[in-house]
Amino acid sequence: MNVDVQKKVKIIQKSMDSIRKMDKTVHTISFIQLAHEMEMPLNELTDFFLDVEDIFLNEQKRVTRKIEAHLEKGIKNCKTPNDAKDLMESSVLKMVDLLPDYSDLVYSAIFYLPKCLAERDRTKKYYRQKIRIIIKKGWPGKIDSVLDRQANLVLLSLYGFLDYCVKANKRERKEVLKDFNNMINLHLQDRLFF
């Protein structure tokens, strides 16, 4: 990681801590207030970010970029159905592991900040596309309409799981993760579903 990126990540972390301490709704926080709370000169903040929304957007993208890289590499290296099944599980695990301590704060703000909402929509479409590819490779022989329906169900399940994880502690996340993976596997093996 280069120095600028390191600094950027540190600022994001510090911002999240300060925003939590301020106990205010994101739209009521100004950049000046935030710099004051962080005890940091305003220009140091503005060197990296345009506004509060930009901090959240950067944090959101930082996490999704890593998951996207994992998925792209995984799909490229998928040779057998088992590789694809492993990729499905490792991707969900990666998503959970990447969640920072302040993920509840970011998750909640995403629903309000327009750029973050747009990024959420983009990511959702991207995940759906990749989930469909993984199902096709991991559970071969399904027709297109089934792939579409199952990709939607896995996607919505994943977002429900993320919604749970952002507020759960690490132990609770791991417990549900096991059941979650079993359920997805069961669902994708099911023939009665069609």
Add this chain to the structure above:
Amino acid sequence: MKNTSSILTEKVVNSAINSLRKKKRIELLSFAAIAKELDVGIDELSTFYTTTEDIFLKAQKKDWESLHRYWDKQIKKAKTPGDYMRAFEIFFERFVETLSKDSDLRFELSCYLPACVKFRDKNRIKVKEKFTKLIKRGWPGKDEKVIQRQSELVTVLFYGFIDHVVHIPKNERLKILSDFRNMLNLHLQDRKFF
């Protein structure tokens, strides 16, 4: 028949939602603008709501209270495992049928505004408790631990389902509901899961 106050509060919610859809920023909503649009006094609005956040919180509460009332009636009527299974399924049907045309925005606000998030968390516990009861009686013979794990997972998936269904057109909602219910049924019948 609706009384004058409920007609007014409905108008206030619609006006706030429309305004938010246009302006995209909650801080740009004001009591004064809503009062002007509805041709009522600010004082009159203040008898129903304390803040703009309160408008969305009360609307959220009203929707869920009505849904719980309906659901409780079905649960109360149930006598056999089949009845409890039906009460479980009816809940999802009713949820989808009663979604408002602005359910996407209402959902996003429920994940962002602190008072709405608090209510959402509290309501989630209530929903999970009802799932626990219905799973216990609709799919009898499971031990307490399994019931807890399965109701947690069903709740996780249901919240993902909400996020998905509010963001798709009305005519697609029933299709995904049918797949979603099949997925849950399969999961609740599964013995390998344990």
